[in-house]
Amino acid sequence: MTDTLPAKADPSLDAVTERLLTTQSPQRPLVTPAFDVEIDGRTLSARAGQTILEVCRENGIEVPTLCYEPKLPGFGACRMCVVDVEGEASPPISCSREAEPGMTVQTQTPRLRQIRKTNLELIFSDHNAYCLPPCQNRCPSHIDIPGFLKANTEGNFIESARIFKRTIPFPSVLGRVCPAPCEEHCRRDEVEEAIAIRDSHRYAGDQVLKAQAAGMKAPVPFEVQPASGKRVAVIGSGPAGMSSAYYLAIAGHDVTVYERDPAPGGMLRYGIPQYRLPKVEVLEAEYQGAWDLGVKLVTNAELGKDFTVSDLQNQGFDAVVVAIGCYDTNRLGIPGEDADGVIDGLEYLRIATLGLPYPGHAGTRVVVVGGGFSSMDCSRTSVRQGAAEVTLVYRRDMKDMPAASEVHEMLEEGARAIFQAAPVRVVTDAANKVTGMEFIRMALGAPDASGRRRPEPVPGTEFIIECDRVLLAIGQGPELSWTSRGADGVNASKQKRLAADAITFSTGRPGVFGTGDVRTGAATVVASVAEGRRCAYAVDAYLQGMDLEAIRTRQTLAEPQPEFLSIVPYTGETKQPRIRLKGMPIEVRKASYVEYEIPYTQEEAMAESGRCLQCTCEAIGYCDLRRQGIEYGTTLRKLEPGRDGTSYRSVNENRFTGINHDYLRDDSHAFILREPARCIDCGRCANVCKEVVGAACYDFMRTGFDTLVTTPLDMSLNTTPCVSCGRCAETCPTGALMPKPRVLEKYEVDESRCILCGICVDACPYDALRCGPDFELAHESREEPMIDLLAISSIERDSELSYVRRERDWLARARAQGRDIPATRLLPMLPTGVANGNGNGTSANGHGPRPGGGGGTHAHAK
Amino acid sequence: MELLAGRSGWPSILLGRAATLAPDAGIEAAEAAGAWSAWKNAVASIAPDALIASVERSGLRGRGGAGFPAGRKWRAVANADRGQRYLVANGFGADPGAHAERLLLERDPHGVLEGLALAAYAVGATEATIVVRAGSGSAAARLRAALAAAEEKGYLGSAVLGTSIRLSVTVRELAGSFVTGEETVLLRALEDRRAQPDQRPPYPATKGLWGRPTLVQNVQTLAAVPWIVTHGAEAFAATGTPDAPGTILLSLSGALGRPGIVEAPMGTTLRDLLDLAGGATGTLKALLVGGPTGGFLPAASLDLPLGYGTLTEAGALVGSGSILAVGSETSIVELATLLTRYLSDESCGKSIPCRIGLRRLAELGDGLCTGLCRPTDEALIRSLSADVRDAALCGLEAGAPNPLLSGMRYFADEFAAASAGGSAPAAAARPGVSA
Known part of the structure; x- marks a missing residue:
């Protein structure tokens, strides 16, 4: 070093500081001047420099966003967070516009909703993917079919039934009486034949019934909530009423079911013959699950004759659910x-x-x-x-x-x-x-x-x-004479059914809800059960004091209505024919009321479920696009299967059609799964990878309609400076980038083929690999890895406990194994106190011998 | 393109010297014709604030397209926080049908440089960049030569004219699509980042190049500044119209007898402009005014005077100053669709309504052209256009529905015929965007 050079700070440190200053959201001191703004009629306090979106989020006002990443400044690609600012002709986007004193903002005007809806429709018109698998979409109750089939394949039938009960409490009943519309849309049909979905859940449900007979309690799909102190009367113990009662009981409410007949079941008991649905062995056994949850039953009590809706409300029921079905032929x-x-x-x-x-x-x-x-x-x-x-x-x-x-x-x-x-x-x-x-x-x-x-x-x-x-069996309508007495405000619809909303199930009388066949007209059991469950959600929202009108506008209780576009047909699967249920000989069954179908054996049930192609989107439940698509009513409700093995999008509801892209899935990376067909080009991954992580693996590529956020030349992530940090998958609002499901828990190294190159030692971002005592330390003799780990890790992440925790746990494990960790090899995101706790921390060469020797041959990937 | 002579009596503000001076004449000849005198005068005797006040009084409006008052912009930059400020002169010339920027830089680079120096001095910018489209021929070379000569003379550089004023000027040749002309895109491109727009506000005046206050001004706007300094703000304000004083360079092309560029005062009627370009070669059907994001005007609107308000009201734009004459043999449905497709392809792909919405608009237009359309498609175009415009991130996106919308406004019959399944009137010629 010469004296002529001016003293200069470490340029790499400068770069880090610069990046911090320019890209991280400013950490505003809490003492910045505060002022008032009006948002959706509420007067809220904002601090100088806050965006409108930040003020909204702080105050629980939801503004939809797709491209907004809270760690970074507003980006402005998705145009979803448009808000109306009084006095401005066109709506600004709230993620970029700073709040100003005296601003009057609206977040949910019809015009804004229209703009957002158009945006979503445009996205869906080029979204060559689907949320729910076709079977699940077709099911009126949207059962997680791939989920329970997977559990079946693993022989875990109780879990399978539990998954089923998340949407339908009665897997065995439906396993017998459901018309199985799901099977018509099964994509296995493109390979050879649809999966026996109904028979599969029937088997799982029956295993629960068997276990119940042996003294086990039926599995409950969700954690039962603490008692709410609210009382709900459900009128009718058919599929709709009982499904309502079941989910209301799980939600912590005190539920009483009224039934006019001597025994519960409604049409299940009195409309479906014994040979199709055994009453004691299946119906009563499965209803037991509801009684176990504390649902009470009053039989021989008929609405309009023995009591009125007013009577129930006067008795202190906070909500009344009318699910009396259709009995007028x-x-x-x-x-x-x-x-x-x-x-x-x-x-x-x-x-x-x-x-x-x-x-x-x-x-x-x-x-x-x-x-x-x-x-x-x-x-x-x-x-x-x-x-x-x-x-x-x-x-x-x-x-x-x-x-x-x-x-x-x-x-x-x-x-x-x-x-x-x-x-x-x-x-x-x-x-x-x-x-x-x-x-x-x-x-x-x-x-x-x-x-x-x-x-x-x-x-x-x-x-x-x-x-x-x-x-005469030409359909039925509901009996509604009871509405004339003690039920003011409850009315019949034009179709002579009970008038109730399809999302909130509210009738014209507060606290009175209508669901099932009485609302829809005679339908299938599965449709009634779905109605009952959705009604339970609405009643629960009502009992929690939520505004049902707002729920209806934003469709927050609506069922998923996912998008379908062309789905690439499966061709590579090995053909494996459907295992059919065998029936009793005709001569025997035509004279008997005994159930005539012979159930699967366990092997058959597992094998049949194993045929499932598991065509589900991994991001379901986490996808912002789907959530917003539902809220804005933009997604398609229909799947129209083409006979040539492909399916095409329904044009009925999306106003925009046109060519759409078809991208290939890239699963070449060990941790991150890329599904560009699900990418909406919001740019979040590119921004996070570049600005927060520093690796810059992604960017917008190409121009115009063909723009795609991807790696250069669409290369594998393995070829980019990816550090496998997973932040891109974390930020992705859809399922375009996902943490890859891992099956391996441990890697084995084939020592006979290892050439001791040491590249694995260099590349591992978590220092999980190390050379043994008998060999030269590979990474010490090599250049520093290409990734600027120091720069990456210098970024303040104190708030993100998971990273710190992971590092700490790794350090603890390493020390417990007697490994000697020099501070220089620690990712400096660890608080310095932890790193220096090691007595050997400052040693330049801290790689001491490991007990047991043979290091470097095994590495735990976890 | 050929430089057309204006009407006698029209002020010659931008190209006054260019008519008499050989393009390669050198700085001495240019100075003899009046170049750099305003700059010397300003450095010697005009305070930056007084210069801004003068530009404000002159009523000069930006010629980049939107016509934002230049003085107001300068004031905003001058009032922005202390420290480094930049000036970016936009000579990119994004519209492939307009050639004003290029012509100006080729014919009188000293005028642009002098205006740039004045603006930088007024707002306190010490670093200035002139953006030229890569591959635009001699423009960049002549500009560089003029810049070197001016630096040699001490007009620009580290100690301007012996004072402590510092102004370093660089010429940057950028390649890029139509959207590169948008100011935030231009700034990102100068930072070597991907050419995509950012949401405004914040405007570049407060947060521009490298996050610093930046004056972004079209080269044509800058070229008017020396004239204002020399002749006075009041003299400038007396030209053109009270609402938009001064002159503008117009690129006249299409079905015209003598296509070319003309410097005309604001307020000139479209009819006068067409006359200067030799008039329409056949039956004039429409004019596309303002470039690809501009709008179609019917032949009946020839008496419309050139002005920001008047054109916007009529559904067109001053925009890039390009005027394309469309003959009767051309289908407006097809031409509007072609422009929409062009804009869709030139989109940077950042904003979702732009990336997908423009494509869908182009596809709906294709449907009309080929007869494969639904009766509701016209209504759908209107509705989508409104949503795209209101959700727009940048000017390209906001202006992109203009061709279809203005076409439907003035040529409803043609669209109705196309919509009814009868294909649009026979299109013998499909004039491109550039003539």
């Missing part, structure tokens, strides 16, 4: 409908499902009218009750039947089916007794305005089926 409106021998299908099933013979049914000729599940149950039960001849008549084609999946089983059991025929009249004798029924053939007419071809009668094709009994 629709009328055909044809001559002779009142004849002796025309029977309401539900009335019939009510007796028959209990396993009791319906009076005079044996030996008669029966015509069943309808195409839903009730019509199947009527037909198949009639067969079992010894009817001489059973004929099902449906006015549309078989493929249009809601219960199409069951038709072949019905036919096997000996019933007949006639499609595309509509009832004209009931033929009666002089005593007004049924002797037959006249039908007319239907044909598809010309397409109407909506493009649908409606069936129309073909004149001259009338025909008569001779019969003794007619069972």
Whole structure:
């Protein structure tokens, strides 16, 4: 060193200081001048230099952001945080605009919501990815299907049932009665055949029931909350009511269920035959899970007859959930409908499902009218009750039947089916007794305005089926006469159903909610259960005193409505056929009420679940894009599978379509998984990697529509200066960058192939590798690694305890193993006190011998 | 492009010398024609504050496109916090159809340098950068030669004219897309960072190059300053219109008899300008005024005077000062779509509505051109345009919907015909953005 050079500070230190000063959010002293601003009508205190967004976040006002990274100054790419500032023509973005004294700000005007919605729609129009797997999206209750199938594969059936119960409390019941719409959309179909999703959860649920019989309590999906002191009355113990009661009980409320019948279950008990759903072994056993949670039951109590809604509220119930279902069978409106021998299908099933013979049914000729599940149950039960001849008549084609999946089983059991025929009249004798029924053939007419071809009668094709009994199963509506007394404010909708909101389930009367079939009209069990659960969330929000109107606007209780775009078909999978449930021989089952399907063995259940392709987005639950997409109602509700094996996006709801990018997944890096198709180009990873970490692995590449935040030349992260810190994955608002799921817990080094190059020793950012005592210390003789670890770690991270903790734990472990750690090798992010605690801390060469020798051959990757 | 003669009696503020001086004449000849006298005068006898006041009184507005009052900008920089300040002269000339910046730098680099020196002196900037588009031929070379000569003479450098005034000037040639002309993008590019805009405010006047107060001014604006110093603010304010005094360089191209550049006072009607360029070659259908982010005006609006307010109201822009004459054989639907596609491709890709929204606009335009459109597409274009504009990060994004919007405003029939499935009127020629 010469004297002529001016004394200068260490330039690297300067660089670090500079970076700190220019890129880290300014640490403003708390004494900066404070002033008032008005945001959404609230007068709030702001400090000089704070952005509008910071003021909002401090005060719990949520402004959506995608590209905003709290550690860094506002970036301004996503345009989601636009707010309205009084007196300004176009809305500024709140992450970059500083609050000024006297500012009046609105964060949720219709115009702002429109701008945000357009932004999201634009993102989705180039988002070649999906959130939920198709099966889960299709499920009315959005069960985590890949999740429970994975647990099944591992043989962990109790956990599988627990996952299931997060969305539906009754895996065994649904395992028997669900029409399994999920299976129609299973992507395994692109390989060979859809997975038996329903049979798989049936198996898992049954294992729980078995364990319950042995004394175990049913698993509860969530931590039961402490008692809230609020009381909820649920009217109706069918699928909707019980699912509501179940989740309300978990939320800590005191729930009482009112049931008009002597036993709980509603349609599950009185509408679905024993051979499909065993009452004691399955229904009652599974309902036990709800009683275990403290749900109380009052039977033989009918709404409108034994009590009114007002009565319940006067008794001190804080909320009342009406889930009484649909029990009024629709009328055909044809001559002779009142004849002796025309029977309401539900009335019939009510007796028959209990396993009791319906009076005079044996030996008669029966015509069943309808195409839903009730019509199947009527037909198949009639067969079992010894009817001489059973004929099902449906006015549309078989493929249009809601219960199409069951038709072949019905036919096997000996019933007949006639499609595309509509009832004209009931033929009666002089005593007004049924002797037959006249039908007319239907044909598809010309397409109407909506493009649908409606069936129309073909004149001259009338025909008569001779019969003794007619069972009507043509759908049901709710019974609403109770609304006229002690239920002011509760009204019927135009469709003659209970009027209640689809998100908050509120009726016109505060504290009274409506859910299930009574609100939607007769639907499947799974749809009712989903309704019940969502209603429970709304009631819970109401009981917590939240503003339901705000919840409705922001759709915070809405179910995930994820986006689907083209999904790359699977082709590389080994074909592995579906394992089907076997049924009892037809001759045996047609005379028996015993459940006719033979369950899986454990091996079969595990193997079938193992066929799942696990096509789920790993970021689900963490994705900001998805959350905002739901709030702004921009995501698509439909998946339209193409027959060529690919699926295409539904254009019904996103206003914008056009070409979209298809990028390749990059899993070459050991810790970070890159899925550029899910990238929204917000730039957060690039900014964090460059400004906070210093490695600068990512940047905006290319221009225009083709811009993508990626590595130079889209190279593997392994080729960039990546230090595997994981900050990019941490900041990513979507699933474009994710911590890679690790299966390995430990690496083994193959000593026969190691050439002692020492590169691994150099590269390991956590100093997990070390050369043994017999060899030269590789990294001491080499140049410093390319990454400026010192600079990276000099950045203040005291607030981020995890990093410090990780370092401390590593140090403790190393010392416990007798390893000698010189301070120079510590990542200096450790508080200096910790680093210098080592007596040998300042030694230049602190690599002493390790006990046991052989160091360097094993390294724990954890 | 050819320099067209203006009407007699028009003031010649920007190119007064250029008409008589050979481009390579050298500094002596330029000085003989009046160059650098204002600078010497200012250094000797005008305080920076008085200079700013004079520019304020003159009413000079920035010629970069938006027409922000120059004096106000200077004042903001001068009042910004102490310490290092910068001046950036924007001679990038982003609009491929406008050639004013390049012509000015080629013909009279001393005028630009002198204006730059005056502005830097007024706002207290000691470092100035002139940005020239890479590959713009002799502009950079002549500018560099003029700069070297001025430094040699002591007009610029470490001790200007023997005083303690310090002004170091560098010429930077930048390559980049259309968006590079935006001021924050330009600053990022000068910092060797990725050319993407930043949210304003903060404006460069408070937080510009390297985070310091920076005066960013178009070279054409700067070139007017020596004239103001020499002839007085009041004389300048008397030219042009009261709202926008002075002259502007206009690039006239398209279906014209004699395309070229003309210096015209603000307030000149479009009809006069077309006459100077030889008039329309065929039946004039429309004018694209203001460059790719400008707007279409119908032939009926030829009596519209050139002004910031009047043009914006009519749906166009002063913008880059480019005026493209569109003949009757050209489809406005196609041309508007072409411009939208161009802007989409030139987008830096930072802002989401810009990156995807402009592409979707271009695709909707394509749909109209090919007949593959839905009846609701026109409404969708309007709605998307409004959202893109309101959520815009920079000027490119905010102006990008203009061609389609102004097209739909004045040529509704053509769009309706396209929307109804009949393709747009036959398009024999597809004039590019640059003539």
